[in-house]
Amino acid sequence: MDRLVKPDVKEVELNFKRGQKCSTTFRLNNLMHTMSVAVSLTTTNPSLFSFPQQFSIIPPLSSSSYALLLSQPSDQPPLISPADVIYVRTSMLPTGKAHQDDLRRLFSKPGPHVFRDATIPISFVGPQVVEFLISNHAEVPELSSSLRRAISGCSQSQVTELLNPAIDSGNAYLISTLIDAGADVHGRENSDKGSILSSAVRAGNIEIVKILIASGCEIDDSVDKVLHEASAMNRVDLVEILYKSFSDIDVNLVDSDGRTPIHIAAARGHVGVLRFCLSVGGNADVSDNNGWTPLHFAAAEGHLEAVECLSECSNTKYVVNKEGKTAFALAADNGHSHLLSLLRLDDLLQRAARLDDVHGLKSCIAQGAMVNGRDQNGWTPLHRAAFKGRIECVKVLLNHGALVDVVDDAGFTPLYCAVEAGHVQVALLLIAHGARPNVKSLKGVVPINFDRFKNHPALIHPLNHEKERA
Incomplete structure (x- = not known):
């Protein structure tokens, strides 16, 4: 004979609640067709668990329900490894009747008349158990199995609410487990904080962000400022994955x-x-x-x-x-005196180009001024020097990398400025450095007016030549 009774569960789940006595029930079925069975229930930790009905009798082919009590309220689930278990011992009872004292004496004497029919693990389940596992995951043995069991006692809304503490823990495995258990990644914390993805970005865990994105988590631009949050943390990796996703x-x-x-x-x-x-x-x-x-x-x-x-x-x-x-x-x-030179050097460079201050121009460049820096109208120093006819400054700027065909905000090049101002030698110098008469800008092609150069044959010839090339 294998056993006299059979439990209706493989493990007993106890829904834990902080500071409260909690209980759960399970059933035992008598497998005997003609004989009653006496039952004794004990646990590996009798100081923690108790049974209102420790000894009982189950009639033939009948079943009985039993309550398991957590008799000592606690602020945290008493998780241990291996888990506590219920021992189910049985004995045949031919008379079908016995007092509690008789049953106690029956099971107090070991022998072949007593069977150990079942060993049932005790599992703590529910959201408070999951929260405990999340906050203490590094200290809890067999986290994977404990977590799965604990989640089985949670509703979908409870599992979803657990996403935020899981994100705070920084454990990507916990997030994956909760999502697999039905957590809704589309839910929102509240109207102010936005989506669960916002929480993950604020936590700065890129693996969790990737898991949520792969699970279909969405953002709402009216609430979710995920790029702002990632930028504030200097997380270019998060900014990049969010932008690409x-x-x-x-x-x-x-x-x-x-x-x-x-x-x-x-x-x-x-x-x-x-x-x-x-x-x-x-x-x-x-x-x-x-x-x-x-x-x-x-x-x-x-x-x-x-x-x-x-x-x-x-x-x-x-x-x-x-x-x-x-x-x-x-x-x-x-x-911030270290910035003043940078923020004003370009101004000084523009001023030197305008006043034909070659020494000042070279000094600004040597200090790091941007040769191709622009003013409020998009003019570079080369625009200004060309317009003013400052040929020596033009030479210095060209020798230090000034862009010869750069256009200002109106679409004008330095060559155009030189020609409009009538500075023939400057225009020739710019052409010698590759300046083109018709340069396309965002405003289209701004052509040079050749009519004004009738008195400058030295300039008209190269301009026409460049025009043909263009």
Whole structure:
């Protein structure tokens, strides 16, 4: 004979609740056709668990229900490895009747009349158990099996609510397990904090972010400022994966203050994030609600590399905020003297080109001024020197890498400026360095008016020659 009774479960699940006595029930079925069976229930930890009905009698081919009590309330589930178990011992009872004292004596004497019919593991389940496992995952043996058992006692909404503490734990396995158990990744924390993906980005765990994206988690631009959050943390890896994963994500999206991710990165000096956002269409010229551009923020905080990066692609050095201050003024106000040269050198270079100050021009270039830097109208120093006919300055600029066919905001090249101002020798010099008479710009082709050069045959010939080549 294999056994006298059979339990209806492979393990008993106890839904744990902090500070409360909890209980669960299970059934035992008598497999004997003609004889009653006496039953004794014990556990490996009798100080923790108890049975209101420790001894009982089950009639032939009948079943009985039993309650298991957690008799000592606790603030945390008493998880151990291996788990506590229930021992089910049985004995045939030919008379079918016996008092509790008789049953106690029956099972107190070991012998062949007593069978150990079943050993049933005790599992703690429910959201509070999962929370405990999440917060103590490094200390809990056999986390995988314990977690799966604990989740079995949770509803879908409870499993979904557990995603946030799992994200805070930084354990990607926990997230995957919860999602496999039915957690809804499309749910939202609340109207202010946005999607579960926002929580993952704020936690900074790229593996969890990847899992959520792969599970179909979506974002809402009106609430989820994930690029702003990743930019604030200098996580260019997160910015990149978010940008590549969502086709409609916008690197120029503004938050409630009118700031883009570029503003956020500039204010913190996060150059890697700046360069990535700018490389995928980010606009460094946007002003926030207070009129601050990214350059204002970088200059105010003294971030040299960020100022250099923005100066290369932004034309906002002369923009004033609502307080009437430029980036230079903010840097000066905050004592960032190391930025003053960078923020003013280009101005000095433009001034030297205008005044034909060759020495000053060379000095600015030697100090790091940008030869192809632009003013508020898009003019480079070469535009200004050509327009003023400063041939020596033009030579210096060309020898130091000035772009000969660069166009200003109106689509004009330095050659056009020289010709319009009637500076023949400057125009010839520019042509000798490859300047073309018809340069295409965003405004189309801006042709040079040849009629004004009737008195300058030395200029008309090379211009016509260049025109034919063009």
